[in-house]
Amino acid sequence: MTGRTGPAAFRSDGHGRAAALLAVLLAAILPALLLTATGAGARAHGAADPKPVVTLSQKQAGKGGEVTVSGRNWRPETLLMMLVCGQSAPARGVIGGTNSCANADGRAVTTDKKGAFSKKLPVAEPPVPCPCVVHVATVTGEQALAEAVFVVAGHPVAALPKESGSGKLAVLAATRLEGDSGLLTWFGAPASRRLVFTVGNLGSAPVKDPVFRVGTAHGVYAAQWEERQWRGTVEPGRKARIELPVELTAGAHGDYQISLKYGTKVLAEQPWGVGRPWGVTLFWILLCLVVPAAVFRIGMAIVDKVRPRSAHAAGRRSFPRTGATVRFPKLRRAPVPAAGPAPPTSTTTAALPWFTPDSAPPEHRPTTKGHS
Structure with missing residues (x-):
């Protein structure tokens, strides 16, 4: 029998040994990888849905x-x-x-x-x-x-009520919100409505005093749930009209979504548009106008009360007022003479009032001719 020698035989033996080594490594690592992936998947599944x-x-x-x-x-x-x-x-x-x-x-x-x-x-x-x-x-x-x-x-203990069959409630008609907003809501008071719906018992046991949950959602925020208990019993195969109160916070406005849940099932959803409380805005506008005007009037009154008085004003106020009145004479216009010939001019010189011939000194008196 002749065997392979030379480079061809070396290549053949090298590939065989490499393939055998790879198979051994895969056989050793693959089970560990599978176990790790299985454990991680189990942990991920458990973390995705944990129970509180x-x-x-x-x-x-x-x-x-x-x-x-x-x-x-x-x-x-x-x-x-x-x-x-x-x-x-x-x-x-x-x-x-x-x-x-x-x-x-x-x-x-x-x-x-x-x-x-x-x-x-x-x-x-x-x-x-x-x-x-x-x-x-x-x-x-x-x-x-x-x-x-x-x-x-020390607290009393009583047996729980017995369960007889199971009751199942379902909404038979569309829900609606009844009621209207009053004048106070326009000024920011909480808006309130009544959620009215009709339910029927589709189960085989009566449902007594069912507890509903009413959720209020605004925009993208999650619903805020509140429990509402209805007093009464819904017999199997019967229906009942139920009214539950719904109230928002003070000043709430915008688009709201009202949801109704019984147990873990959402029975109905109803939109509710709430108007803006414009009365609050009007109140603040009036307040911004009235308060500054009142402060200004009060300030002016204080300034007028405490400012110093002038002497002229004090002198005028020192004399008491009487009922006498002062009357001024009426001015009359001088009559204008009628147009006519101009009067003749006189050359006689009027004597000065402070000079007369008799009062003149002797040396200045004029001499009269013909007297001795």
């Missing part, structure tokens, strides 16, 4: 005490509200909405850049019996909530 978590420093405390509430996996820099609520369970949520919570003793907290927080919450008795929970929910933006079981020592 709430933990408590203690599970039980009496009224007047404090419990430290900690959380993680929330949206970064988000405002949250913490409440102690009764008639609640993590599996069923807060039955009756925030009406079952101690709202006056709630606390607000803002998450950090990592979506975590820790703050003390005073323990208060909710208006309904326990089972109780510490309820934490977002105030603005997309709704997110979490609850932790908590026992309020």
Whole structure:
């Protein structure tokens, strides 16, 4: 058998060894790359949809005490509200909405850049019996909530209402906003309306005292949600007309979007255009005109009161005024003589009043001829 020798054999053996070495390297690195990519994908998927978590420093405390509430996996820099609520369970949520919570003793907290927080919450008795929970929910933006079981020592405990079937509400007619703005709204008072809609129960169980959420959005900002509870029962296969109050902040104007949500489903949306409160503008314009004029008048009165009086003015005012009046004689124009011949001129010289012949001295008296 003859073997290959020379450069051709060297090239063939070199390519074989390189291919074998590359195959070994790929076999060693490829599993590690696959594991790393799988782990990164799992972590990315978990980070994209985290579940908010709430933990408590203690599970039980009496009224007047404090419990430290900690959380993680929330949206970064988000405002949250913490409440102690009764008639609640993590599996069923807060039955009756925030009406079952101690709202006056709630606390607000803002998450950090990592979506975590820790703050003390005073323990208060909710208006309904326990089972109780510490309820934490977002105030603005997309709704997110979490609850932790908590026992309020000394507070009554009652069984939760039984669930019989399931009720499902749906809007049967278009929603509308009823009501009008009064004169005070023109001057900046909060605009208010009634959101009117008709719902039907498409489920197999009655829905009692449903809690709706009304959202108010302005421009590109996220909706601000508020809970509104309707008192009544909607039987299966029946419908009911519901009115919920909607109110804006003082001075609000522009285009708003009113949304209605039941549970996690948005039932309806209704636009609302609010006019500008021109009365406020008119008030400020009048204020800018009236106040300077009043200040000017007051300043002139003060100046007139404190300025020194001249002697002439003081002298004129020193004499009392009487009822006598001064009358000046009427000036009459001299009559003009009628035109005629000029009178003859006389050459007689009138005697001066201060000189007469008798009064002259003797030496200056004229001598009279013919007298001795």
